[in-house]
Amino acid sequence: MSLITLTTDYGSKDHFVASLKGVLLKxxxxxKIVDISHQVNQYDTLTASYIVKSCYNDFPENTVHLIAVDSSTNSEEPHxxxxxxxxxxICPNKGFITQVFRPDQIESIVYINAASEDYDSFQAKNILSKAAIHxxxxxxxxxxxxxxxxxFEIKTQKVYxxxxxNKLTGHFIYIDHYGNMVTNIKRIDFNARRKNRxxxxxxxxxxxxxxxxSYDHFNREYKKTNDASGEVFALFNSSGFLEIGLYKSNPKTRGSASTLFGLNVFDLISVQFH
Structure with a gap:
């Protein structure tokens, strides 16, 4: 049995996801088709790369990952x-793969041949799906x-x-469903610089x-003196990135780290060692 994952910016309102799945199964x-996410913001390649990078390795070897985010292109810039x-x-050549892998980690990379009429509309169905099926x-x-x-490489700010x-500077790269803010500072970089300081x-x-x-560690520690709900915390998430959040936050009701602190993707964050 083969496995195909889908990550798109199509949302759930329209027919696009169903049509794409139909062609793959046809x-x-x-x-077996697994949805990673269809809620990526329109054309947001950086968010798509973070989401896929965080979970692709949980799938079996030889899984085919189809990424249709900002997927329209032309024959001069093939997928x-x-x-x-x-x-x-399988994805557009718009910087996704360079956010997931270094060039030396890529074993093979090819253009996807397609007929000129396949570029007219719905390229994920006309082009990407054929490659995934193959x-x-x-x-x-x-x-x-x-x-x-x-x-193609997206130029983003690196951790410095x-x-x-004695200062480590990075930036926020992702806002999760709970409004918690993920940074590009990795645990391995933090530990290498900290030196027990x-x-x-x-x-x-x-x-x-x-x-x-962990979230539970924060909750247990904070409950010794008060209710932890709504309090700010920092931890390294399951993908190994430094994350800032509010415990049991809800962006729609009590607020979240992104809303209450006025934080956005690309805002700076620093770690000062003493």
Whole structure:
């Protein structure tokens, strides 16, 4: 049985997801299709890359991951197929894959050949689905097209360490369903720089000086003195990234880290070591 995952910016109102699934099952009836997310903001390649990067490795080897976010392009900029870390990825050449893998981690990457009329509309159905069907049926990736000559890369701010001032600076990259803010600072980078020193995490006008092991760890510690609901915390999430949140927050009612602190994606966050 082959496995295909879908990540799109189509939402759930229209027919696009159903139509895409229908085509996949029509030509590979034995395929199992798993929805990763269809709630990615329109054209938001960075969010799509974070979501897929956080979970693709939980799937079996040789899973085909179809990413249809900002998926319309033209024959001058064909879609691409990638094999990396024992998984296949099919997506537009708009920077997604460079946010998930370094170039040296990519084993194979090719353009996806398509007829000119396939670019007219619904390219995920006309082009990406055909590549997914081919790979999910055991087809070789190099039969899809020629090797890619240039991988488009999104220029994003990198994590920076200022040795002179013992300061690690990153930025927020994702807002989750609870309004918690995920940064691009990884646990491995934090641990390498900390060297058992005290620290403060600074964002906006707020500063905190402790990182908890988990949500429950924060709740247990805080309950010793008060109810933890609505209190700010920092932890490294299951994907290994530093996250700032409010315990049991709800963006629609009591608020969340993103709304109450006025935080947005690309805002700066720093860790000062003392």
């Amino acid at each position: 030509y590979n009836p034995s395929a 691409i197929a990638i094999f990396a870390d024992r998984h296949f990825f 790979l999910s049926n055991g087809g070789a990736i190099d039969l899809l097209g020629n090797p890619v000559e240039h991988i 360490f200022d040795d002179a001032h 005290d620290f403060s995490i600074d964002f906006g006008k707020t500063s905190i000086s402790r990182i908890y092991n």
